[in-house]
Amino acid sequence: MADDPLKLDTFICFALYSANHAMNRLYKPMLDALNLTYPQYLVMVTLWEEDGQTVGGIGEKLFLESSTLTPLLKRLEAAGFIQRIRSKEDERQVLIHLTSEGVALKKKAASIPACILDASDHTVEELTRLKAEITTLRAALSKNAA
Amino acid sequence: MADDPLKLDTFICFALYSANHAMNRLYKPMLDALNLTYPQYLVMVTLWEEDGQTVGGIGEKLFLESSTLTPLLKRLEAAGFIQRIRSKEDERQVLIHLTSEGVALKKKAASIPACILDASDHTVEELTRLKAEITTLRAALSKNAA
DNA sequence: TACAATTATTTATCGCACGATTTAGGCAAT
DNA sequence: ATTGCCTAAATCGTGCGATAAATAATTGTA
Numbered sequence A, B: 001m002a003d004d005p006l007k008l009d010t011f012i013c014f015a016l017y018s019a020n021h022a023m024n025r026l027y028k029p030m031l032d033a034l035n036l037t038y039p040q041y042l043v044m045v046t047l048w049e050e051d052g053q054t055v056g057g058i059g060e061k062l063f064l065e066s067s068t069l070t071p072l073l074k075r076l077e078a079a080g081f082i083q084r085i086r087s088k089e090d091e092r093q094v095l096i097h098l099t100s101e102g103v104a105l106k107k108k109a110a111s112i113p114a115c116i117l118d119a120s121d122h123t124v125e126e127l128t129r130l131k132a133e134i135t136t137l138r139a140a141l142s143k144n145a146a
Numbered sequence C: 001t002a003c004a005a006t007t008a009t010t011t012a013t014c015g016c017a018c019g020a021t022t023t024a025g026g027c028a029a030t
Numbered sequence D: 001a002t003t004g005c006c007t008a009a010a011t012c013g014t015g016c017g018a019t020a021a022a023t024a025a026t027t028g029t030a
Helices: A005-034 A038-049 A055-062 A066-078 A100-109 A112-120 A124-143 B005-034 B038-049 B055-062 B066-078 B100-109 B112-120 B124-143
Strands: A082-086 A094-098 B082-086 B094-098
Touching (some): A005 A038, A005 A112, A005 B005, A005 B038, A005 B112, A005 B124, A038 B005, A124 B112, B005 B100, B005 B112
Antiparallel strands (some): B082 B094
């Protein structure tokens, strides 16, 4: 039982799966108030950091395909948070711009981080280190995926 | 920019989100070969560890609701891996039993852990420790969710 | 000009997840 | 025995995310 190879494997993947799940549940009520889903929130965060990115650029940062992003972005556009504008320089590209409502949303989201930190029972330093380790793992997994 | 509160928050949640995502992608081809999805795989693992669990019991271990599990279990039953049998002792409960095919599937899944470990570029010890830390974080998040 | 590469969209399909409700069975008290 | 409460699972409705594969439009190049 202890040396069952299906054990460790399960738990490292399961740890990620369930922690992500728990994070989702924690965010849910706060994001509901903003009319955002979790992946949509991630997109908004990248836009708050840098407006006017292309679909592909956002996808590169979030590791999402355009076939996932396009409908998601349309929902954000329908909600009034962004505008999808085809680039003049390269008409293959679509630039994503925040609307004034999209910009305003950042203020409402500003209180979220403190809530997460608080619920984590961790210090900022601990979370930062853990974040880095998880990111390192992700990078390895991605690299060796193909 | 550096003290933007939306930064840290994003990244601890995003680290989990994207690492889970990467893990999913790594599993996908292997699980496709077994005719399983990721959550279905998790259910199978819990059954390989202990057969004959109730729906609620499985949900408790995986943090899933019956409204999520019931259809998932029906798909596993349709695939021939499990059987759903109402308990004689308490007819409110449904016991999930592996079929012979479900048991046999464990052998085919046995090679997965090594692949994951290999792709992680980590030692078993490192993964074990990281797993523990992530699990601790999950516990805190769950506890403070309500 | 023809061909290749890039960018995003579309189409089709599927499963997960949640909330709210419902059904059925168990359990306890009066 | 009936009432009422609790629990377990299923159901219903809804929506999003994700992937794969094909398509379209534009750009760049041989």
